[in-house]
Amino acid sequence: MKKKITFLLNSETRSIEVESGDILLDVLRDKLGIKTPKIGCDMGDCGSCTVMLDGKTVKSCLVLALEVEGQEVTTLEGLMKDGMTPLQQTFHDFNSFQCGFCTPGMVLSATELINKNPKPNRKEIQEALSGNLCRCTGYIPIIEAVEDLIGKGKGEGKEKG
């Protein structure tokens, strides 16, 4: 069953025809050219496909495209309209990625955390990122980048960088 959906994608109104079985992640990547959400497990376990739906992170591999009718989808592209966000810059300074596959999801999850709780402690950061798997960094540089951004870090990354 084909249906047309209209939704806000990174503050722009988009309309597109989708099948009932189309998944949001695939529609974003293959039909709308939005490539920061990545296809990892495709089953809701890894977080690499994370996007924001009405301001809350969701796993876009578990959302039907039809479900976002009338809603607002934000991806990293949307946050970067004026260049890299401060959080991305800190990721850069702290070498918080190697292959980068997990990074867009990590950045969105950390962004949601800081929006809700501007001064999270380490445990809260770990908890907020626990749905995003990283197979390269061992997580420490990621957590340190978030701590640095909120002013709780040791600032080491910046000196090194």
Next chain:
Amino acid sequence: MSILQDFDYFKPTTIEFAIDLISNNKNATILAGGTDLIVNLKEGTATPEIVVDIKSLKDLKKIEFKDNCLIIGALVTFTDLLESVVIKEKFPLVWEVSKTVASVGIRNRATMVGNICSAVPCLDSGPLLCVYEADVNVRSSKGKRKIPIKDWFLGNKKTALKHGELVTHISIPFPNQKTGGCYVRLGRYCGEDLAQVNVALLAFANNAYRIAFGAVAPTPLRANKIESFLNGKKINDHLIEQAKELIPDEISPITDIRATKEYRMHMAKVMFERGIKTAVERLNGDGLEYGESLV
């Protein structure tokens, strides 16, 4: 990966229409958060002809506390529960359980009602609702029905829900005296891991106890023998040791990809011990804060 099964998608704006849709179609599935359903659709284990998305039924989105009863609507997500003041203050055990469910990205979508409708043996909400003796409230074209949680779970992924019925909400009676609760969940790591064993406990001011295990049988179950052994007694180390000996009579864990049955049995005892101690400490106004992990 898109879904191979071809289905029709509906997003009704009234409960009546939603019920019409599911009663007039033999092969209809309800979609709320979708965190289980979409996986099942992708894997081909769910093959509905129509999918009824209930997210426009705003009445089902409420958390309400009135007449000493907590209502959790079918659209209430675990994030909603965590952000609710009533939950945090009056039902801290519900809060503690919600916090252990997967991760933020799942909790933002997944609902407690969806959790009990999926009815996988390791579900987090099962033991919780068992110790609160909650009811599942359903509606169909014939009217409303209240199903006690003990009659809800029939087996692995099987519930008492009948064709044409829609779960509208869960209702949880507020305990008639002071309680301390504890939820202990064992996984391999934090995040999207499923529980290997979980146990929910409620200790009441009059030395009554309610204990329910999950992931150690096809359905969550109340530990009746342990409860009647402990009831009326003040907890001490000796009693706990005796109660632990009863656990093998209560649960029947299996070996699977996540853990062996021997490990699960062993850990059930450890978790019971830590959980009951913490529940009693919380009842007495000290003990670990809700949300702190015991394993």
